[in-house]
Amino acid sequence: MNRNFGALKVTRDVNLSLERGARRALIGPNGAGKTTLVNLITGVLPPSSGKVLLNGEDITALSQAQRARRGIARTFQINQLFRGLTVLENLSLAIGERDGHCNNLWRATGGSRVVIDEALDHLASLRLVDDALKLVRELPYGRQRLVEIAIALAQKPRVLLLDEPAAGVPSSESHLILDVVDSLDQDIAVLIIEHDMDVVFRFARRITVLVAGAIFTEGTPQEIMANEQVRAVYLGQEGHRVTGGARHG
Amino acid sequence: MAASDIMNAPTASESARERAAQYIVSRHRFRPTEALPWLFAIAAYFIFPDRMTFANQVAIMIMFALSLDLILGYAGIVTLGHAAFFGIGAYTVALMLARFGWTEPISGLFAAAIVTGFFGFILGWFTLRYRGLTLIMLTLATAIMLQETGNLRSDISGGYDGLPGLTFKPLFGVFNYDLYGHVYYLYTMAVLVVVFFLVRRIVYSPFGQALTGIRENVRRMHAVGSPVHRRLVTVYTISAAIAGVAGALFTQTNAYVTLTVFDFDNSAKVMVMLILGGTGRLYGAFIGAIIYLVLEDGLSKFSPTFWQFGIGLLLVLAVLFAPRGVLGLFENAAAYLSKRFKS
Numbered sequence: 001m002n003r004n005f006g007a008l009k010v011t012r013d014v015n016l017s018l019e020r021g022a023r024r025a026l027i028g029p030n031g032a033g034k035t036t037l038v039n040l041i042t043g044v045l046p047p048s049s050g051k052v053l054l055n056g057e058d059i060t061a062l063s064q065a066q067r068a069r070r071g072i073a074r075t076f077q078i079n080q081l082f083r084g085l086t087v088l089e090n091l092s093l094a095i096g097e098r099d100g101h102c103n104n105l106w107r108a109t110g111g112s113r114v115v116i117d118e119a120l121d122h123l124a125s126l127r128l129v130d131d132a133l134k135l136v137r138e139l140p141y142g143r144q145r146l147v148e149i150a151i152a153l154a155q156k157p158r159v160l161l162l163d164e165p166a167a168g169v170p171s172s173e174s175h176l177i178l179d180v181v182d183s184l185d186q187d188i189a190v191l192i193i194e195h196d197m198d199v200v201f202r203f204a205r206r207i208t209v210l211v212a213g214a215i216f217t218e219g220t221p222q223e224i225m226a227n228e229q230v231r232a233v234y235l236g237q238e239g240h241r242v243t244g245g246a247r248h249g
Numbered sequence: 250m251a252a253s254d255i256m257n258a259p260t261a262s263e264s265a266r267e268r269a270a271q272y273i274v275s276r277h278r279f280r281p282t283e284a285l286p287w288l289f290a291i292a293a294y295f296i297f298p299d300r301m302t303f304a305n306q307v308a309i310m311i312m313f314a315l316s317l318d319l320i321l322g323y324a325g326i327v328t329l330g331h332a333a334f335f336g337i338g339a340y341t342v343a344l345m346l347a348r349f350g351w352t353e354p355i356s357g358l359f360a361a362a363i364v365t366g367f368f369g370f371i372l373g374w375f376t377l378r379y380r381g382l383t384l385i386m387l388t389l390a391t392a393i394m395l396q397e398t399g400n401l402r403s404d405i406s407g408g409y410d411g412l413p414g415l416t417f418k419p420l421f422g423v424f425n426y427d428l429y430g431h432v433y434y435l436y437t438m439a440v441l442v443v444v445f446f447l448v449r450r451i452v453y454s455p456f457g458q459a460l461t462g463i464r465e466n467v468r469r470m471h472a473v474g475s476p477v478h479r480r481l482v483t484v485y486t487i488s489a490a491i492a493g494v495a496g497a498l499f500t501q502t503n504a505y506v507t508l509t510v511f512d513f514d515n516s517a518k519v520m521v522m523l524i525l526g527g528t529g530r531l532y533g534a535f536i537g538a539i540i541y542l543v544l545e546d547g548l549s550k551f552s553p554t555f556w557q558f559g560i561g562l563l564l565v566l567a568v569l570f571a572p573r574g575v576l577g578l579f580e581n582a583a584a585y586l587s588k589r590f591k592s
Contacts, residue, residue: 068474082465102459132269
């Protein structure tokens with residue numbers, strides 16, 4: 001798959017496949033095109049050339065929303081939430097769109113207890129029930145981050161793309177996010193973009209290293225750690241940052 | 250942590266859960282305060298029996314503002330051409346009468362709703378791919394183009410001289426229109442009740458929720474799989490139809506229409522009313538339209554040349570001190586009072 005912005009080739013011949021239940025980490029220096037790749041997979045951007053397949057079916061021509069309804073969910077690097085709505089509404093909206101309730105102009109939202117209960121279940125798993133009636137914009141950033149993940153989970157995805165899920169979250173709360181990520185359903189294929197190598201090595205079964213828009217190498221965490229070139233281009237600088245205590249991504 | 254805390258913990262979160270669920274479940278139920286505008290409307294009928302023509306204009310503008318609230322306040326569509334739909338509705342019934350002799354008013358309203366809804370659908374389909382400034386320019390241009398089309402074919406539309414002397418059949422063939430506009434007022438209010446019930450229903454539906462989602466964050470809506478364009482076109486069509494009904498009532502109760510209904514002034518005025526009252530709150534349309542029109546009426550009698558200064562001053566004050574409209578002020582006051590009483 002390729003993506004060019006004018007003469008700038010941001011994604012170059014990337015071939016990435018996630019099997020069912022995959023736990024894949026995508027790492028690479030800043031500007032390597034990690035988020036661009038997520039945008040290509042989710043349909044925010046059309047590829048300049050190449051294809052996106054889901055279960056063998058070509059979904060390249062489908063819109064972002066159509067892909068989402070087929071089970072591709074994502075979180076954003078910077079929160080994209082319904083800030084003026086309550087936490088509960090953020091969730092019930094995602095569920096409503098998933099199940100097609102939002103085509104209904106006549107029945108009251110509150111009429112469907114099933115949706116509300118499911119939304120509250122998702123909130124409970126992230127310990128957000130006490131914040132259910134607060135507006136998202138009233139929450140501290142770390143808790144907003146949890147809502148971001150809760151929405152993606154409420155979509156009941158088959159493929160989940162997490163773009164730096166713990167970025168900007170204080171370490172007192174980041175463990176909650178990582179626990180959730182760890183306990184995700186084994187049927188879901190998960191791709192995580194993360195700078196924190198502790199998280200990457202704890203979570204991922206395979207790691208893809210992206211450098212300057214192209215896949216540099218791919219392998220198990222052990223292989224990646226042992227790879228001298230990766231250490232040189234990436235782990236070196238990042239390792240320094242992690243030991244330096246800077247985890248704000 | 251003491252043992253009792255552990256035992257209390259699940260029940261505490263259970264109650265938080267129940268409270269949250271109850272809030273959503275009961276949110277769409279009618280609150281007692283919602284009766285106020287309707288009681289006021291009934292009271293106005295008895296207190297100002299000789300001002301019913303004016304009250305009728307207010308009710309029409311409330312309906313027009315309500316249609317704008319649906320797209321601006323809930324879906325976040327900013328338009329400066331909403332008068333296009335008011336005008337199409339107004340001319341639908343006018344032309345039906347003037348060119349085809351159709352004088353029955355209620356079927357006229359339905360016709361206006363269908364014709365305007367159709368226009369709303371077509372225009373929305375093409376323009377709602379855009380947002381922000383581009384959309385403002387497109388909606389503005391649409392209204393101007395419609396006005397100019399009417400001007401071009403003044404043989405049909407009557408041009409800026411308009412179509413005067415449009416006499417409609419009595420309501421249900423029975424109720425004749427009186428000089429003081431009592432029947433007009435009751436007619437418009439009855440339609441307003443129906444329209445309001447529809448809009449309120451939509452706003453509290455899952456579809457209405459999706460609209461607020463689009464307003465709050467369209468990127469996220471795409472990501473959760475919402476067919477955003479379809480949702481926007483749907484609500485735009487409904488809003489257009491309601492604006493069309495308001496326009497049709499305008500023609501029917503004034504017995505004339507001119508191309509000024511398409512004026513930019515009309516589009517801007519309805520937006521000012523809504524912002525003044527408060528967007529995304531349904532009742533903002535009521536408060537905004539009443540304040541604006543009562544003030545316009547009073548000020549233009551007080552100073553026929555400079556009355557707009559008063560409106561301008563009010564707008565500046567509203568933007569400075571009540572950015573969420575008069576209803577926003579009320580909400581702030583209510584929140585402040587409940588805080589005071591709690592502590």
